[in-house]
Amino acid sequence: MANRILAVDDNAVNLKVVSATLLHAGYQVFTAQNGAEALRVIEQVWPEVIILDVDMPEMDGYEVCRRLRANPKTSHIPVMILTVHDTLEEKVKGFEAGADDYLTKPFQPAELQARIKVLLRRKFLESGVSGPQQGKVISVYSLRGGVGVTTLATNLATGLAQIWQKQVALVDLNLTMGQSALMLNLALRNTWSDLAKIPVEEIDTEVITAVMLHHESKVDVLASPRDISDSQMVTADIADRVLGILKTSYPYVVVDLPHDVSEPTLAALDLTDEIVAIFAPDIASVRAMVGALELFGKLGIPDDKVRVALNWTFERKGLARKDIERVLKRPVQWIIPFAAETIVSAINLGTPPVLSAPTSPMGMLFEDFAYAVSTVEDQEKRENQPSEALLRARERERVRRQGDQP
Ligand SMILES: Nc1ncnc2c1ncn2[C@@H]1O[C@H](COP(=O)(O)OP(=O)(O)O)[C@@H](O)[C@H]1O
Ligand SMILES: [Mg+2]
Structure with missing residues (x-):
């Protein structure tokens, strides 16, 4: 790079x-x-x-x-x-x-x-990075829109950057009207469109770096095209090449996936190390989650690569967790509570809660989530100068472990 x-x-x-x-x-x-x-x-x-x-x-x-x-x-x-x-x-x-x-x-x-x-x-x-590396790709996914994919992807990317004090890539693959850059209040100076105009084989780290938007939190965003008619230009080949390169340049790459099974989405899923599948507690979202889990099965993605997160995007009358788990035939690992005020004001301000209010309930939850999707090597490493975010996440983990003991 x-x-x-x-x-x-x-x-x-x-x-x-x-x-x-x-x-x-x-x-x-x-x-x-x-x-x-x-x-x-x-x-x-x-x-x-x-x-x-x-x-x-x-x-x-x-x-x-x-x-x-x-x-x-x-x-x-x-x-x-x-x-x-x-x-x-x-x-x-x-x-x-x-x-x-x-x-x-x-x-x-x-x-x-x-x-x-x-x-x-x-x-x-x-920063603990040495030589050519293989970063971890984390994709956030749902077959239904409006369940919090972008919210979670933005918070995970910023959370990872805060915790590890490393540069993190946030890739918005929602090629029509993606919102990742907006959530970080970044002007769309360059987007995927600029990459799609170059012959695939000429796309390299330098070109990609020049196109990414740099946020002060150490998150670099590859933004969705400004013009919706450009969305078709990003082919699976391009997505595959760009993500492959990002994986060697960043310790963490977070992908905000669209709610579809398009070729670029499948290319991204193929390169992904861990999928966070997210849904809301209503029938349509649960059905979309069943569909996503079936898709992962067909693609040969093992269960342990998938984390399931339930997001309360509405306040009341949601389906009960145990009923949902029975239908999904697997446990829900994360629950994000309803927090309209925090999340909407974060969007309006252009700063994710994990950054603007890391010690608020929502900030802590996203910080813990980011720590949980970190690599085992990072989690086990003893940092000389751990970040405040890392200290907080580790302390909460320690307290939880103690609580788990009989
Ligand atoms: N836990 C939550 N509580 C309240 N509102 C939420 C929550 N999570 C997401 N939202 C709201 O839901 C809407 C959709 O979120 P978004 O992240 O854009 O979803 P997606 O990317 O899946 O379409 C946004 O307006 C966001 O503010
Ligand atoms: Mg979205």
């Missing part, structure tokens, strides 16, 4: 030199000409490394660096100071402002490239 780098310099020529060096090394480069612009661009593209010039009018590089460090959303982004000042005092000032590296101008292109590589690798090691 082409890493995103932001270069900040008020001198246009210097900026060109740095950009060219980085582009040549295969990075995706963004630029800003002053501190204020840099802070704005960062919020849009969430770069993985930032290169800062020191002498800039109004806000100098040290000040930009201090602000980045003071903000929890940006404090982890590696910063390199690139300046003509080569005295020890200046270097110390840079590191005191929170920089990770310091390079003086003029620089050798090879040295800049090598240092960027080190910064990225260090970041990778810290």
